[in-house]
Amino acid sequence: MVCLGFLFVLTFSNCKNKLKHNGLKLQRFKVINTQLDSIIRGIKDSSYILKHGDDVIVLVLRTYKSNPEFCFTSTKKDKLNEYFIFSSNSRIVGYIEDKSLMKEVIVLSNINNRVDFEMTFYKFLIPTKDKKDFDYIYFPDDQYSVDERGFGPPPPFFDPYFYYYTYKGNKIFPSNYSKY
Numbered sequence: 001m002v003c004l005g006f007l008f009v010l011t012f013s014n015c016k017n018k019l020k021h022n023g024l025k026l027q028r029f030k031v032i033n034t035q036l037d038s039i040i041r042g043i044k045d046s047s048y049i050l051k052h053g054d055d056v057i058v059l060v061l062r063t064y065k066s067n068p069e070f071c072f073t074s075t076k077k078d079k080l081n082e083y084f085i086f087s088s089n090s091r092i093v094g095y096i097e098d099k100s101l102m103k104e105v106i107v108l109s110n111i112n113n114r115v116d117f118e119m120t121f122y123k124f125l126i127p128t129k130d131k132k133d134f135d136y137i138y139f140p141d142d143q144y145s146v147d148e149r150g151f152g153p154p155p156p157f158f159d160p161y162f163y164y165y166t167y168k169g170n171k172i173f174p175s176n177y178s179k180y
Contacts, residue, residue, distance in 0.1 A: 022133075022135050022138070023133050023134050023135035023136065023137055023138050024092065024133070024134055024137045024138060024139075025131050025132065025133050025134075026092065026094045026095045026106075026131065026132060026134055026137070027094040027095075027127050027128070027130070027131050028094060028095055028096070028097055028127075028128045028130040028131065028132065029093070029094045029095065029096050029107060029125040029126065029127055029128065030096075030125060030126055030127075030128050031096060031124065031125045032123075032124065032125060032126055033123065033124040033125070033172075035171065035172040036070065036124050036125070036165075036172060039070065039072075039165055039172065040059075040096065040098055040105060041098065041100050043057065043072050043163065055074040055075060055076055055077075056074060056075060056076075056077050056080060056103070056104070056106055056136075057072065057073075057074050057103065057104075057105045057106070058072070058073050058074060058075060058080065058084055058105070058106050058108060059071070059072055059096070059105050059106070059107050059108070060072075060073075060084075060090065060108045060109065060110065060162075061093065061107065061108070061109040061110075061111070061117075061120075061121050062109060062110045062111065063111065063120060064166065064175075067166050067167055067168055068120050068121060068124070068166070068167040069164060069165065069166050069167070069175065070124075070164070070165040070166075070167075070172070071162045071163070071164050071165075072162065072163040072164075072165075073161060073162045073163070077136040078136065080106065080136060080137060081136075081137060081138065084108060085108065085137070088110070089110075090108040090109065090110060091108060091109045091110070091111065091112055091117075092106075092107075092108060092137065093107040093108060093109050093117075094107050094127065095107060095132065095134070096125065104132075104134075106134075106137070107125075109121075124167075
């Protein structure tokens with residue numbers, strides 16, 4: 001009887017640990033375009049990128065006027081979900097590991113259709129079989145705040161600095177500021 005009780009407790013604790021999910025597992029992408037690789041390696045020299053040691057670099061892949069565009073910024077890890085993923089409905093693509101940066105670049109996109117994304121961006125980066133857990137990227141349980149009146153406060157002012165690059169005529173050019 002004691003053995004049966006011990007087995008039940010052990011099984012229950014294992015199930016509980018499996019249900020607890022801290023973060024998301026993201027797929028690593030390999031940059032295959034030399035121009036994009038050079039931009040990623042050079043972004044660490046920006047005065048706005050990586051201001052603090054706990055910042056994470058964010059690369060948003062999108063199209064602007066039918067051209068692929070690469071938008072770089074950085075944010076604190078605890079603000080990534082709130083400001084870059086869920087408030088803007090961004091798709092989490094994966095991450096790029098760059099040894100010169102000594103950290104990962106989180107890749108997001110505003111393109112929700114997988115085929116469109118692959119047709120547009122697979123000439124710049126491709127998925128690998130490698131995956132890694134990111135404990136600071138998770139689905140929030142408090143995405144919508146509710147106060148006594150039945151709704152939450154207005155969203156905080158958020159205006160990150162982006163570096164934009166546009167792909168035209170087989171070259172990636174720095175782009176003028178465009179709206180995120």
